[in-house]
Amino acid sequence: MNQSKRYLDIVRDLRDMIRQDNIRPGDRIPSERELAETLQVGRSTIREALRSLELLGLIETRRGEGTFLADHRNNMLVEVLSTFILQDNQSQKDVRETRQMHELAAIQAICADRTISQMGIWDGFRMRLSEEENGFQREDFVRELMVLSGNRLSLKIWVLLHKYSGNPYNGTVSKAEKERLLNILAAIEQQETDKAAQEFKTWSDGLLKERLRNDS
């Protein structure tokens, strides 16, 4: 009958209470002891619910003062969670664009940093491009760019978006692509940011069009 997690019931009760009493952001919520009394649960249980909501950023507690509804103009966490999973056509387009946004930003970050843009690793790329046997994986190339940008959060977001954007980098580079990639590498080494980004974008867009043509 009863769910085996009372603190989740408290979370629900708190939401209902906030709606029913029309508690606005910044307003104070009844104290922990008061809530324990009215909801007929222990104070520890109340605290588990409050701490959870606090980590989510929904409430704010100040020692000696009380608990307050967070000043969140846009609290879309739950909505974001649901809409992330529902993928319509517009969402897929957004995913592709956002993924490429992160890629271009990574290239710009690399070009801006002399110690990275002129490191010896690019020779390693060229070596691997030359080995025709294995076939150089497009995906590895882009991922290493993301890693080199140094922004781990951006890398993480990119990995997620890449999974959901139809994997345009699947496969190995052709001879024509090889030339283009070498151009991109040269531009990066010369710190020609705009040129590097533009060349990359052209390459990426071309792969995407090819991918969409094959799917239809």
Added chain:
Amino acid sequence: MNQSKRYLDIVRDLRDMIRQDNIRPGDRIPSERELAETLQVGRSTIREALRSLELLGLIETRRGEGTFLADHRNNMLVEVLSTFILQDNQSQKDVRETRQMHELAAIQAICADRTISQMGIWDGFRMRLSEEENGFQREDFVRELMVLSGNRLSLKIWVLLHKYSGNPYNGTVSKAEKERLLNILAAIEQQETDKAAQEFKTWSDGLLKERLRNDS
């Protein structure tokens, strides 16, 4: 330094423990009593941290069995969230940089689209900037730019990052800022992409420095 909110320290400790011991999704986490023993805190504090992570979907607890790292195969948001809910210094820097990355991309997208960049809405901005009574909210300005970019996914990510990046846009625009914002608007209307992006970046970086100075 971190005297208050010990459960947040526990959240951090748990992340480190999971990384160090290489705990994979589905694996079991040490029991509450065991954690309380090793981390030298009360069991209630451990529970507050665990309940918070559970509500986020990062862990899963089963009565009589134990606590397990959540198996989040189909939930990409959870991974994004976990990256910056469990924050270290590098993560905070990444969050700020990634947020600005989305903002600059939004401006570039707006400039690239003639129908948007030359719409009448910019006059609305100027009107609201002129009304000195209310005080124009910086946050609203940036958010509307994100909305106008037309990428809903980028907007959602921005909303999330904005919450966790120290809210640099808190407050209203000063007279000096007003001039700068008008310059940005003019550059957008003229489709001067680079200038608009550069002006915006200068403005944003300035706010961030001010924010960091006040915090210390």
Added chain:
DNA sequence: GGTTATTTGTTCGTATGTATC
């Protein structure tokens, strides 16, 4: 400025439901 009441922060002991062996 000092005192007191209120509130959150934290710990501990105890009891109970549940799964595993």
Added chain:
DNA sequence: CGATACATACGAACAAATAAC
């Protein structure tokens, strides 16, 4: 079945921060 390990839950107690007087 019993024994054990674990999560769930309660409530008392004290510490620390804050507000009101």
